Amino acid sequence: MQSVRPYLAAFRTRFQLMLQYRAAALAGFATQCWWGAIRIMVFAAFYGVHAAAAPISLADAITYIWLGQALLALLPWLADPEIGQAVRTGGVGYDRLRPLDAYGFWYARTLGWMLARAVPRAVLMLLAAGIVLPLVGLGAWAWRPPSGMAAALLFLPAFVLMTALAAAVLMLANIVVAASLNERGVNAVLTPLVIVFSGSLLPLDFFPDALRPFLHVQPFAGLVDIPFRIYFADLGGGAALQGLALQAGWTVVLVGLGRLAMERMMRRLEMQGG
């Protein structure tokens, strides 16, 4: 078995590099606060009319929104911009020369890119929505801690799996970018799909009931809807384990697909640049 060290190194360098973009993180944070606030006001208005129709309580919905804003950068809605660049400039040639598994190497770097963008924003958001809001007397609009010990413990694997699944989705996007040399087309398709089907636009249970059986088994549900509902114990016990299994299952399937696609793509790849 190959050593994991080079992959860890690829992850770490990318993570540390992306952490340097502090202004971008602050701008993202400000935008997401505002976004979260608008969302919450809209939700509160609808709950005020007919709260009984909602599948989850308003407090849970608010936590869902803050969690979603905090972890927005973990959503796989844009292909890794470095991959497109590496393919266009021919830099991908260096990657081909490394005695490493190409899929694992890109996966580690993409993971570093995603996490480094997500972590500072999530920390700021937790401070603002989880600590400052209750302190200034707006506890009703705050990001709440997990609903109980069991939920907190289940959320840990759910979070790991949501990150792994997101990176697997992004890898598929990266591979299409590498084959088509341009990320704009991929992103145009990927963004709306991910935003709607992950539950980022709305928790999936808010969509018409007839769609539920489909919405709850498709792969993107594991990106937002499943882990967040585990967080506030809307999915508990057996249902939570099922959710985790779904996340894990789709991750394995998408990684497998990605590996196959990557192998085919690399065989046909033509070097650009010079």
Add this chain to the structure above:
Amino acid sequence: MNALALYGRYVVISLRAQAQYPAATLLLTVGHCAATAIEILGVFALFDRFGPIGGWSFGEAALFYALVNIMFSIADLLTRGFEVFGADFVRTGAFDRVLLRPRAAALQLAGHEVRLSRLGRLLQALAVLILASRLVPIDWDAAAVATAVWAVAGGVALFVGILVLQATLAFWTVESLEVVNVLTYGGVQAAQYPLNIYPAWFRRLLTFGLPLACVAYYPVLAILKRPDPLGAPDWLLPLAPLAGFAFLALSFLAWRAGIARYASTGS
């Protein structure tokens, strides 16, 4: 050549450049259409689950959504130069060249890259407008059409004003401040729901601070011939879009002050 003809020429150049890659342009437009159209799904799902809110049905709310998106898409089409002003003009020093030309800087920036793909948002907004007209009996008489066009004009002025302000800030920050997206995209997000569902402080912000309500909420009331549930007098409703033009005028005052203090980055 007068300003309008010059602007027309800028537009033609942009369009010819994009016509070189017809498939890419078409796909980008379709993609932009899809990416912006998902919001209406969210609005629909909420109304579908909770029922009418604040006296508004989904069809009526869709009218807000459609008008705001039409306004923003047109403004977006006109202001690419202002949007990238900090990064592409101030930081690079390219603005020096713009200033050397014997034409208004604002005109040259407005003509910088007119992106056809931005019509994607306009297309989905028009589709939603047709849908809204089917769902609720909107009496599209001459007065209603005139109010709608007038509201859209005021809304375009307002969004252009925001983007001019964003560009103006670049005179001080030397980069494009993306936080301003909070006002543009965030404004679209906020104004696609009727104003009276929001808490009072937010309503005031959207009326007197960033007058989105004046270009969307009040004129829509006039189009639907409904009195304001919040109590604004009827005669005020069709006049409200004036606020958009006032905002634009103030933005250009700030823009002038910015140009007056502009010092080249010297590259």
